[in-house]
Amino acid sequence: MGSAQAVLKYLILSRDVSDYLTVCYSATVELDFKFTSEGLIPAIVQQASAGDAPRGRVLMFAWMNREALRKSLETGLMHYWSRSRKKLWLKGETSGHTQKISRWFADCDRDVLLFEVEQAGGACHTGYLSCFFQEFDREAAPLPIREPKSFDEASVYKKP
Amino acid sequence: MGSAQAVLKYLILSRDVSDYLTVCYSATVELDFKFTSEGLIPAIVQQASAGDAPRGRVLMFAWMNREALRKSLETGLMHYWSRSRKKLWLKGETSGHTQKISRWFADCDRDVLLFEVEQAGGACHTGYLSCFFQEFDREAAPLPIREPKSFDEASVYKKP
Numbered sequence: 001m002g003s004a005q006a007v008l009k010y011l012i013l014s015r016d017v018s019d020y021l022t023v024c025y026s027a028t029v030e031l032d033f034k035f036t037s038e039g040l041i042p043a044i045v046q047q048a049s050a051g052d053a054p055r056g057r058v059l060m061f062a063w064m065n066r067e068a069l070r071k072s073l074e075t076g077l078m079h080y081w082s083r084s085r086k087k088l089w090l091k092g093e094t095s096g097h098t099q100k101i102s103r104w105f106a107d108c109d110r111d112v113l114l115f116e117v118e119q120a121g122g123a124c125h126t127g128y129l130s131c132f133f134q135e136f137d138r139e140a141a142p143l144p145i146r147e148p149k150s151f152d153e154a155s156v157y158k159k160p
Numbered sequence: 161m162g163s164a165q166a167v168l169k170y171l172i173l174s175r176d177v178s179d180y181l182t183v184c185y186s187a188t189v190e191l192d193f194k195f196t197s198e199g200l201i202p203a204i205v206q207q208a209s210a211g212d213a214p215r216g217r218v219l220m221f222a223w224m225n226r227e228a229l230r231k232s233l234e235t236g237l238m239h240y241w242s243r244s245r246k247k248l249w250l251k252g253e254t255s256g257h258t259q260k261i262s263r264w265f266a267d268c269d270r271d272v273l274l275f276e277v278e279q280a281g282g283a284c285h286t287g288y289l290s291c292f293f294q295e296f297d298r299e300a301a302p303l304p305i306r307e308p309k310s311f312d313e314a315s316v317y318k319k320p
Binding site: 055073105106112114126132136140146 | 189190191192193202204206209212213214215216217218220221229233236263264265266267268269272274284285286288290291292293294295296298299300306307
């Protein structure tokens, strides 16, 4: 590894410098989207697909604040804002089931975002690939689930 | 047409009776989903697809209240709650671009809904099939749009 690369690696691994670089990035990237009065924007997350238009499975739905969106674009990995825990979270930080961004879109009003991602493992904490595994009938009664789980959630989300 | 069918057709077409039937339906269908403190739930709307799991294009995102969900399940056509106009709306009531429900799902927390629909015309008021036609790069700059419009929005959404 050349010395320039070594310095670069040090910079990337150094948390202080990483935070500094995030600040630089934040200052240069204009996020011209409509956030709610709480500073949030909804994000629909869909499995990456080939072709011009996204046609993958919808995996989950979550909220982002500006920092989550900036971190996601900067790192290429989906970050969200947890409204219950009131903190930024990297999807996969516990499970390893990260979401690598492939493409992303905003809707016509710029108040909803759509991300195409390469999902490691499964998106849902219940073990399914998608959080939308439960179909309902017209009487709003649940139908039998038609897919197996993607992973064993008990071993992935171990209690500390 | 038999007389029983004729009576049924009259009942269905009669607005008063239809409202009465809606009340009956509302009383019997349990909507065991998590609505926000404002009584709303987010709905992701995706083009209907074949196969066990939904893999269509995401068309739009909107909010529903209990009445919108009930009306949607009862009629098979997507209804939403307009937060800006503070009223229930049938998608396609102006444009004719209705959304016929094919399948529907709730997420693991039962606080987000996913509908698969057969979209007449296009879902977006700008003329595109999907509201998510605008891709962005990692610097949050818009990329060239890679699809033609589905319809001429000026002639579909005429000023009164």
